[in-house]
Amino acid sequence: MSSELDLARRLDPVLAWAEGFVEEGGDDHLVLVPAAAPGAAPAAVLRLARRPEVAAELGRRMELLHAVSPHLPWASPEPLSEVILDHEAAPAAVLQRFVIGGAHAPHEGDPAVLRSVVEALAAVPCTAWGPLATGPYVSTARWDEAGRETVLGVLPPEARGAAEQVWAGLEAIEGEASGLVHGDLAGHNMRWRHEELVGVIDWDHAAAWDPAINLSHLALWHGVGIVAPAAPDERCATRAALWVGHHALFRLRRAAEDGGVRRWERLLRKTLPRLEFAAASGASEVLA
Structure with a gap:
């Protein structure tokens, strides 16, 4: 040292x-x-x-x-x-x-404050960051046939239709919007003091991508119930819901490819509600 x-x-x-x-x-x-x-x-x-x-x-x-x-x-x-x-x-x-503050309590949050986070990131002019940001770090192209088969193999039969809906929805919105995506708006990366957001750290995954991903990452920490009220508009809410489904499916894929987890039931209890939310709130809207 x-x-x-x-x-x-x-x-x-x-x-x-x-x-x-x-x-x-x-x-x-x-x-x-x-x-x-x-x-x-x-x-x-x-x-x-x-x-x-x-x-x-x-x-x-x-x-x-x-x-x-x-x-x-x-x-x-x-x-x-x-x-x-x-x-x-x-x-x-x-x-x-050094940025002061700590993590917000999970599964709760003021939608108006969280909407202001999404809007603040969207308002950063592309001329400031465009040449310095990477492209998407995980794209729908990762959902090749092998990846889909891996996930379908670990999903309960009754959840496979929701997965297919989310994949179809992601394909439908691909390239629809591009903006500054932080990459990990959750946990201790969001610095709060007395319910006020005072800082955001860990910009290592910042990318030019669908700005609705910012909202989807907030939903993973604060709960999917914030998606609609925190979205700047309905279309952003729809895309964010699909990305919530993507995160759930990708989590299952990584676990399966890494040899599984000790308690699949626990992982499924966490991911299946997000998958169902995405199919109902995002895929159904896009594919209607």
Whole structure:
């Protein structure tokens, strides 16, 4: 950890790095968080990429954050330094703004506030982020015959018709809309304080794609009941419902391809209601 501390002190010698802690970011990165005075928040964190392929993307991701942050009504982890490459501490590292707040309670949320999130992302001008965003990270093209057969093989017979409806609906809306998609609007990526959204972090999956996906990700955390009241318009609600179904089916596919899960019944209890919601609210509208 000495090399990481040396780099942190080089980028900001004032912060109390040695008294801080490390947050694990899975296989992709770790974050060094300095200590702060009681009741205060640190001014910055040091993000260190763990793998070369993540390091190669870090510069573009920081450029995108720098471009979109001025257009957002909440805080984001803006870069506070240049990306440092090939340091002893990591393949790549960058100092970023610390964003206060915590996760919202799941399965609830104010639709008006959540609608404002969808609208704020839609309002970010394409000229600010277009050249820096990737294309869709998972597209309907992934639903090849093998993928569909895998999912149909683990679904109860009575749910297979809903899956077919969702796939048909996704094909019908493909390419219909394009905008800034955050990629993971859920959990601790949404920073709340006293029911107010104060920040959004983890923009690593930001892409140019169907903006209704933003609403679908919010629905996975806050509940599918927010889709209609939080949607800017009916068509967005329809597409978001279909993407909720896509997420459910893709979750089943990944589990099956990875060798299954210990408790399929539990996974089905979580995904089948979302699939049924998508078939009823999205596919039926598109395919009518």
